[in-house]
Amino acid sequence: MRDLRVAVVGAGPAGIYAADILTKEHDGAHVDLIERLPAPFGLVRYGVAPDHPRIKEIIKALHRVVGRDRIRFLGNVEYGVDLKLDDLRRHYDAVIFATGAISDRELDIPGIDLPGNHGAADFVSWYAGHPDVPRDWSLDARQVAVIGAGNVALDVARMLAKPADEQLSTEIADNVYQGLKANQATDVHVFARRGPAQIKFTPMELRELSHSPAVDVIVHPEGFEIDEASQRAINSNKGTRLMVDTLLKYLEAEPTGAEHRIHIHLCHAPVEVLGAERVEGLRTERTELQGDGTVRGTGEYVDTPVQAVYRAVGYLSSHLPGLPFDHQAGVMTNDRGRVLDLDDVPLAGLYVTGWIKRGPIGLIGHTKSDAAETIASLLADLDGLPRPEVSDPDAILKHLADRGATVVDADGWSRLDAHELALGQGQGRERIKVVPREEMIRAAGPTEE
Known part of the structure; x- marks a missing residue:
């Protein structure tokens, strides 16, 4: 199978599972997880009460995926602000939207x-x-x-x-x-x-x-x-x-x-x-x-x-710029993960998974099987996917820098993670979550020599 570069927009469980399954199913697949927040994990981090630590055990498994080869985390990057749909099409063979439901x-x-x-x-x-x-x-x-x-x-x-x-x-x-x-x-x-x-x-x-x-x-x-x-x-x-x-x-x-x-x-x-x-x-x-x-x-x-x-x-998903959306159902119109236009025709190279695909129902297990269905559709379409205009995988980083985006990569997230753990240890707790975005970005930055 041909090499494949895929952008997954949204680094919650749905997006991470999609990246995990795709890189396991296709040896030549490389995935960029694009997340608007400086930290990954979506509603597992920001939709679970703080007194539910055992539910957050899933984060340990998600953390291992985010740090794996052929998966690149690009945090603090917002679709519709730092990247447009045309930008994604130019740099990737396919795009999977996994933006969930937060409203x-x-x-x-x-x-x-x-x-x-x-x-x-x-x-x-x-x-x-x-x-x-x-x-x-x-x-x-x-x-x-x-x-x-x-x-x-x-x-x-x-x-x-x-x-x-x-x-x-x-x-x-x-x-x-x-x-x-x-x-x-x-x-x-x-x-x-x-x-x-x-x-x-x-x-x-x-x-x-x-x-x-x-x-x-x-x-x-x-x-x-x-x-x-x-x-x-x-x-x-x-x-x-x-x-x-x-x-x-x-x-x-x-x-x-x-x-x-x-x-x-x-x-x-x-x-x-x-x-x-x-x-x-x-x-x-x-x-x-x-x-x-x-x-x-x-x-x-x-x-x-x-x-x-x-x-x-x-919960209710939000309409993403430039993409079809069923406002009554609160989902992106799709067929087994393939995004459909207003005439129910698949839009080449565009896919969806998670709550924005099926609505805000089901538990983590449903999210994984949902991602598997979307990846199966993508791989079935592989031979017909249009090649991206830009072949250099690092070109997207330059594009984001030119846009003025401060990207938090996997190393940056690891530094932020360590910072929160250290704050907790100082008070005899496992972790204290950092809230202000600017403080998160500062903690994710390289340490000064």
């Missing part, structure tokens, strides 16, 4: 624009130390609503309820610790539209809610509904069974009198955020199961006093 999906209910409404993705980016979000976050609400039935909703609820000092063993950045230290929340209400067998929590995430002695988890009996379809799901799926068992334990447990409480409300659909000048409450409609996993409204409404609302109803 919040909207929730169209009255009052959602009142001050005190927040997107969960924005909050996650803040507490995960993302360099491109504000350093401060107002946490003055004593009663908070979290809308959503997935793991992100649980992460948000746990971070709002758990005392800040319990985070000091993690990589939490100082500005995040100080913000959480000032948190006034005592009661966090999580609302799910469907019943206990339909929610998308994972058992591990659900059990972790009660790991803090300062937090009581209260499952409210109203809406704890198990119909025949729910029972079939419980009987046939171990994860569903474990999740429902955990909810039942919370339902039956006596509160300990802890100073913080996480309330889980099932079969409650949000219909309006209440308030005049800012959030004062959340109105939900009681729902009932219809026997097929879906629910319908009952016409019974409940008002819960809250001063802040976090919507955790899904």
